Amino acid sequence: MASSRQRGAAPATAADIPSLDRVLNAASFQPLLRAYGRSQVTGALRAHLEGLRAQALDGALALEAIGCDVLAQALEGQMAAAARPRLRPVYNLTGTVLHTNLGRALLPDAAVQAVAQALTSPANLEFDLQTGGRGDRDDLVEGLLCELTGAEAATVVNNNAAAVLLMLNTLGNRREVVVSRGELVEIGGAFRIPDIMQRAGARLVEVGTTNRTHAADYENAVGPRTAMLMKVHCSNYAVTGFSKSVEIADVAAIARRHGLPATVDLGxxxxxxxxxxxxxxxxTVRDTLQGGADVVTFSGDKLLGGPQAGLLVGRADLIRQIKRNPLKRALRVGKLTLAALEPVLALYRAPEFLADRLTTLRLLTRAQGAIRSQALRLQPVLQRALGTAWQVKDAPLFSQIGSGALPVDLLPSHGLAMRYAGKGRPGRHLAGLEALLRGLPRPVIGRIADDTLLLDLRCLEEGDEPAFAAQLAEPLA
Structure with a gap:
């Protein structure tokens, strides 16, 4: 017969807690040791036992909590959570295809295969296979970039912010750079064009007003300290109404008259x-170069549909200067970026296949009817998972191309709308449901608007639908 202490009538004492060695040698701990290694399990167990001792000193430790099987179960949960990768795949059902916080562009299959090969094999990153001498890593993609844009030369850094910084530091250090006041944009993370100019060593000269800039404003700003005339494409906002901007052709003509380069951050x-x-x-980048730009910078992971990268294309003499800047080495890309970028660029050689093979374009061009059919299939699945406390309906929606790429242009889409059907204010319940979806094995990220949790299905491709539905097989609440 069990004693009163074994039945839990009295709390456990510190002396009742088994020793570290005894627990580690228990049969129930052997799977943990095989899975996570002795060092890791020992550290986690020592910390857990210390916590139990503190509970025992407070008289709050139950005898049932110190059995080896119970300890193994507790450690399994802790260690599984600690081993889970911080960077995890999610379902992007926000309605923003190129979502900055969710990794922007998804790579096409050709790029994924190239990255996998680069991960597991040595590669000619800076080795010229023809001469047997040292090569330039930019050579791996420069030919493609020049072919697709009409540029004389090209180089690559780790993102477009780095591209702008490198260009300004090379061509405008300790000199003046003329920019329209209406183009002094701020992008995500409080990154501002004036700030990057200051860090690059260039002196900003603002011309025009927020809503209107004229060619004469650029002309009148040119002086003996002017290094370049620069345009910044406002890809993350739009000025409408009584507004005017100067085309790159006009800015380039002014720059040429004064022997200056005209540059464009195309974003x-x-x-x-x-x-x-x-x-x-x-x-397009080609349009901008043909319009007279001498150097154009742009992103690899937005509308291009490739990996995060900053691309600089333009006049050969200016690109050579940029590549000689010591900052270039600090900002250069590694083999994985180049491995992904090359096959993405190669897809553009056959534009007739691009909507099928380039993931970003495939998502942007999904037909609303196909998305609606998907919503109709998933509506009863989600309704069963949520129960009667929620009303789930399919609903027409509008997707956003990107938070930093054409954010004001909307695409007709479709999805699922969840409204709280119980009593009281829905806010707390919506937040709870959003947290439940984020807590799924593959988190589901939607958006809340008008007391409704919306799941825009544009980015849920049909091949991912079975796995998505499988997560909803059991009730969520």
């Missing part, structure tokens, strides 16, 4: 006219 730069796929018009 989310695209290589092809998106209107052929029914998307909003966006100036």
């Amino acid at each position: 989310s730069g695209t290589l092809l006219d998106l209107t052929r796929w029914g998307l909003p018009r966006e100036a």
